[in-house]
């Protein structure tokens with residue numbers, strides 16, 4: 479993975495090389511803290527050691543009882559779904575992967591109607607084992623299997639922490655079960671059992687994903703000039719301090735669209751606290767050039783645009799044409815067109831003095847994805863260190879979860895009182 483930070487120099491907001499040199503001393507210190515955290519497997523930092531601690535054999539063995547599944551449906555939410563979804567949506571497989579990470583009844587019902595239940599593996603993932611959305615969806619899918627004469631205990635694999643409802647359920651029914659490794663928060667868990675079970679079920683090269691993570695780890699160093707991940711984290715932090723409060727993640731590959739969703743959770747939940755943070759915005763090139771680029775180039779100077787692109791991809795030739803005005807397209811390729819769009823968009827933002835960073839990976843494959851995901855996690859941890867944040871907690875999300883539990887009668891949670899305290903000023907459309 480390479481990171482080009484040239485287009486943050488002299489932009490507005492922007493940085494100077496002198497400033498980056500000064501910031502680099504802080505990067506050195508932060509790297510020391512991160513290395514210490516990794517060495518002692520401290521909560522959160524332990525995630526950055528996953529390339530060494532993840533155990534692909536156990537993952538593969540645990541799911542090996544499901545022979546030739548047609549589909550796998552992951553029931554999980556947030557960090558328990560987005561890593562696996564990123565890999566599944568980036569890589570081709572004959573095994574279809576679905577994600578039930580919402581409790582929208584229409585969506586759940588449509589998916590259940592579509593799934594070949596007898597040939598589907600249900601992959602239930604929850605670190606806490608208590609998340610309402612996940613458990614509710616699991617109960618629904620389990621009942622659907624019962625109704626259709628499918629033994630759900632033969633079709634279910636569980637990934638969870640040491641305690642909680644899911645662990646008890648797995649024990650009671652003797653289900654194949656994987657452990658969420660200790661010290662690894664959900665949004666940093668893609669290179670563990672949480673992200674890799676689906677990859678194994680889909681027949682992907684799990685070792686190569688982990689190897690990519692190891693390559694990312696090997697490229698961490700005590701200077702931002704020697705470490706692409708840290709260069710990105712440091713620049714994003716410094717630009718946020720100068721007013722780039724939004725970070726637009728703009729991959730130029732349809733297969734990386736879910737990666738932008740994964741990144742949004744990582745960035746928002748880790749760095750949005752103590753009144754600071756950088757709002758992640760999900761976009762897709764070239765599509766969003768024709769909509770949001772107007773804002774990025776001419777709107778408020780409050781953004782960093784992060785381009786992500788593979789250097790190589792399979793290509794599709796554009797047929798020759800004698801249609802007037804279109805001859806320049808004929809004989810080219812869709813990939814060539816996408817690359818030209820990418821270069822032009824990057825240049826259009828640079829020419830307007832808007833900061834952008836370019837992240838390049840070799841191609842969208844297992845190894846490069848492992849490296850990219852690891853690199854973004856390390857960038858996020860570094861940003862958190864520079865901003866003195868508690869990167870690995872999410873108190874605001876927990877607050878909302880408690881309010882919802884209280885509202886649903888799932889216990890005595892004072893946060894639920896906020897529901898009746900909400901202000902209302904409804905302008906009604908009824909006449």
Ligand SMILES: O=P(O)(O)OC[C@H]1O[C@H](O)[C@H](O)[C@@H](O)[C@@H]1O
Nearest residue numbers: 556557558604605606609664875
């Ligand atoms: O894995 P679970 O315990 O079900 O948690 C799933 C998600 O729940 C919460 O919303 C947390 O803030 C997320 O970080 C987590 O990924």
